[in-house]
Amino acid sequence: xxxxxxxxxxxxxxxxxxxxxxxxxxxxxxxxxxxxxxxxxxxxxxxxxxxxxxxxxxxxxxxxxxxxxxxxxxxxxxxxxxxxxxxxxxxxxxxxxxxxxxxxxxxxxxxxx
Amino acid sequence: xxxxxxxxxxxxxxxxxxxxxxxxxxxxxxxxxxxxxxxxxxxxxxxxxxxxxxxxxxxxxxxxxxxxxxxxxxxxxxxxxxxxxxxxxxxxxxxxxxxxxxxxxxxxxxxxxxxxx
Numbered sequence: 001x002x003x004x005x006x007x008x009x010x011x012x013x014x015x016x017x018x019x020x021x022x023x024x025x026x027x028x029x030x031x032x033x034x035x036x037x038x039x040x041x042x043x044x045x046x047x048x049x050x051x052x053x054x055x056x057x058x059x060x061x062x063x064x065x066x067x068x069x070x071x072x073x074x075x076x077x078x079x080x081x082x083x084x085x086x087x088x089x090x091x092x093x094x095x096x097x098x099x100x101x102x103x104x105x106x107x108x109x110x111x112x113x
Numbered sequence: 114x115x116x117x118x119x120x121x122x123x124x125x126x127x128x129x130x131x132x133x134x135x136x137x138x139x140x141x142x143x144x145x146x147x148x149x150x151x152x153x154x155x156x157x158x159x160x161x162x163x164x165x166x167x168x169x170x171x172x173x174x175x176x177x178x179x180x181x182x183x184x185x186x187x188x189x190x191x192x193x194x195x196x197x198x199x200x201x202x203x204x205x206x207x208x209x210x211x212x213x214x215x216x217x218x219x220x221x222x223x224x225x226x227x228x229x230x
Contacts, residue, residue: 006155032217034218036221042223043117043204043221043222043223044156044204044221045221046218046219046220049218090155090156092155094217099144099161099208099211099216099217100158100161100169101146101156101219102158103148103155103157104155105153105154105155106153106155
């Protein structure tokens, strides 16, 4: 069975500071991993994905994530937070053949001026 | 269409009523998914269609929930005898055919917010 754990339901950072959102996964087979962002009253938008190629994945809006098999982690980072990054972020896992996503409970990012 | 379209965007109904939520996927996407997102939670899988058939309906909470996709494009999620606990945002997503480019990436619609009074 697959699962995703996102540590920290709420994270606050100052504008210009590093953003780090944590995601740990559990999967009995090689996983596909995703980060989605959800702005208020909008659908989920794909930020980036890991599908067994390069372990450091770059996404949109300056975000990136590193797949670490030994730590079963896929943390999302951005060097410098912008006010427009305030949103809810979801980590998800799936496997080849099903493409059914299992989502974490989400982390709401607040950016302070 | 250019994206996944869901209607209605908001639906308020009374307990015990019947509700239908519609999803129009991206043209050419053979896979279609329904998820439910309750307040403060991540999306939870309900059902997955490959073409016209439900390939996996293991997430449907009970027999009050049913979904169809008769022509392999538009899908309708049907909820009978609604309960207050059914209140949530119902998300639809689609993706290309398995083993094709981008097959593992889901594109989501904006969702249908259901409120059961």
